[in-house]
Amino acid sequence: MHPSMQERVSGLADLRARSVMATAEFYELIGRPAPAPGPFFQAVTKGNAWHIIEIATGKTKGFCFSHRAAMRFVDAMEAGAASKRGLQ
Known part of the structure; x- marks a missing residue:
């Protein structure tokens, strides 16, 4: 650099x-x-799918086709983000 x-x-x-x-x-x-810090990811419904969106960037990080699966995915992404940032 x-x-x-x-x-x-x-x-x-x-x-x-x-x-x-x-x-x-x-x-x-x-x-x-x-x-406390807010959530890093959010599940948003678009059509027949749920988009998992990173709140800071607005980028879609994944897709799910049921609400339950989307919530599991968000929880997993939140846990991963928290462990990377040293919050857990």
Whole structure:
């Protein structure tokens, strides 16, 4: 990666880390628990199928043809995303 681009990426990562720390410190100051992160995936019906959509990107990650299967798929994707992000 080009050095100036690498500097920008690392600078943005540092800013993101600082904003997360500032948010945590704010909630400590007011004595309230920090909000839990929202879901990463959502099941949306389209025609006769259920599309599993990643909320952050809006991209379809899978298809199911019953509600029960779609909910199982969403639960599996959520568990995988949580384990990758260190939430479990």
